[in-house]
Amino acid sequence: MQDTSKKSPMELINEVPPIKVQGRFVACEGDSDPALGHPIEFICLDLAEPAVCKCCGLRFVQDHHHH
Numbered sequence: 001m002q003d004t005s006k007k008s009p010m011e012l013i014n015e016v017p018p019i020k021v022q023g024r025f026v027a028c029e030g031d032s033d034p035a036l037g038h039p040i041e042f043i044c045l046d047l048a049e050p051a052v053c054k055c056c057g058l059r060f061v062q063d064h065h066h067h
């Protein structure tokens with residue numbers, strides 16, 4: 001179970017636009033510095049709506065390229 005009592009940056013996160021990712025999966029670490037983030041969370045981006053990392057709340061969308 002997740003500890004929901006700790007400080008949550010959800011309000012700030014909600015102001016961050018979803019991160020565009022090329023590919024069907026993204027490995028989220030919560031931060032570019034692994035020491036500040038969380039264990040790698042693999043997120044599937046097959047859904048139409050942005051996928052949310054359950055660890056840090058960052059949102060990701062698949063960047064569809066149509067050449």
Ligand SMILES: [Zn+2]
Pocket residue numbers: 028029030038041053054055056057058
């Ligand atoms: Zn994350």
